[in-house]
Each structure stands twice: as structure tokens, then as C-alpha cells.
Amino acid sequence: MCFSAQAQGIKWMSMNDALEAQKKEPKKIFMDVYTDWCGPCKLLDKKTFHNKDVVSYVNKNYYAVKFNAEGTEEVKYNNFTYTNPNYNPDRKGRNSQHFFANALKISGYPSMVFFDEKANLIAPVVGYKTPKQLEIYLKMIYSNDYKKLTSTEAWKDYESSFVSTFTD
Template identity: 25%
Template sequence: MMRYKFISLMMVLLLFVSACGSETVSSTEKIKWLSYDEGIKQGKQGGKKVFISFYADWCTFCEKMEKETFRKNEVVGFVNENFVAIRVNSDKEAEIARKYFVRGLPMTWFMDANGEKISSIPGYIPPDMFMQVLNFVHSDSYKSMTFKEFVDKHDSKS
């Protein structure tokens, strides 16, 4: 009997801890997505780097990235403050997807404020890694080191 109480208590505690630790974004806190043309224009006018997220409605990993990565408070705040965010449906805007050589989804591209391509990352990116990528690009570290060197340097400071 005592064993069942202990197991029940542990399950309740586990549920409570996981609920407290989850980072959800309120309905008012979202990435400010722009259309391709508007985003490129704003990037140039505002002197901000641009990130483009290519997706499709049928793509399960695109949906996972939307729910897990693009809704995390830390990601939303950093993107809205430091980047111009563009969302492109590769099925509906196939010409733009071809321009960026999108062969698989999701696909993330980064560009400087002048519209020059910096780099692309294929596939799903978990929130913590995406934050590292955002910091790598935003800080211009990509100009002087590899992403691995950047991560190693910042992990050693922790």
C-alpha cells in the first residue's frame, strides 16, 4: 500500500515539475513573420540580418519546429529584437524556394542586411541549438570561426 502511495506521489510531482518547467508563449508573444518581399525590404532598410524559414503544411518536422522552437520565449524575443523573420511556404512560393535551392524541409537561411546569403541549415533545429545559431549569426562570429568553434568557446565559459 505504501509503495503505491509513493509511486502516485512521484507521478504527481513529476507532472507538476514538468508543467512548471515548460516554456510556452502567450498568444500575444510570437515571432513577427513577414512576407518574403517585405522582409527583404525591411532587412535592407533597418540594417538587420534576415532569417528565412522554408516550410510546407504537410511537413511534420516543420510543424515540430513551429511548436517547439519558434514558440519558445527566448527564441521569440531574440528573433524579434535582432532579426527580420520571413516565413515562406515552399509549395505556394516555389520560385523563392528554388532561388534558395530548397530540396528538403524545414530549411532555414540566414542573410546579412544587404541581402547576401550567409548560410543555410537543413532540417529541424531544437530550441537550444537554434539559440546558439542565432547568437552565432547575430554576433558576426561566422566571419571568424566555425559554428563548432563558437559552440566550444561558449560552452567552456559556462
């Protein structure tokens, strides 16, 4: 029986596992920062992260990390262990923000965060994105084109000349 990339889905891992994997095989990290109560996060999961083009591109070119910004996972990053000491398991809806999400300056959900091959933060992208909207970021960061985009004008030129191949 043959399974398509879409059926298999994105191969999510923890940030700690991605950092370990980078030591053996350097690759950029693509992180989905979500919360349990966030409607657009659920839509991103359902629509964008199950799109066959997104699944295929992310699995091939990135370590994909799923991170609950209000969860309790311990993250060891840059010689520091990030936790969520104010997490309240009895709380319904919003909870306290994980210190790692805070360190990444996450200002909204969902956020997709990109790291280079040495786990240095590149940039967060805030908000729901369709597969076509996410494609430009996935490809720009994978190809290192983002390093050339040093002005708003350069970004506008890049964006206007970008040719999408993903389907929505």
C-alpha cells in the same frame, strides 16, 4: 493586461516586406522555409518558434520571414521575380518547389535561412532544431562570428565553447 513575448510569438512577415524593411532599417533576415505536409516543420513551429527565448531573440535581432517552399507567393529578390508556375492547387501532399526555394538551394524541410543586412544569402540550416540547437546559429550569425569560422576545426571549437542561455 500584460502579454509575454511567448504569447505574442515571432513577428513573421513576407520576404518582400522584410526586404522593404531592410531599406529603412538594416537588419539580418531569419527565414523559416516550410511546407504544409512537413511534420518536422509543424514541430518546429509548435516547439521552437513558440519558445520564449527564441521569440524574444528573433524579434529583437532579425526580420523574421515565413516562406512556404511550395506556395504561390511572388518574391522579388535581386532584380528577379520568383514564382511557382508549376504549383497545382488540386494536388494533395507534396507540390512543386517554388523557384525561390530552388534558388536558395533548399534541400530539405524545414530549413532556416539567414541573410545579412543587405539581403545577401549567408547560409541555410536544414532540419528540425530545438531552441538550444537553434540558439548557436541565431547568435553566431547575428554577431557575425560566422565570418571567422573558415574551417571545420574552427566550427568545432566555436561549438564546444558556446554557452547556451536558452531553455528547451
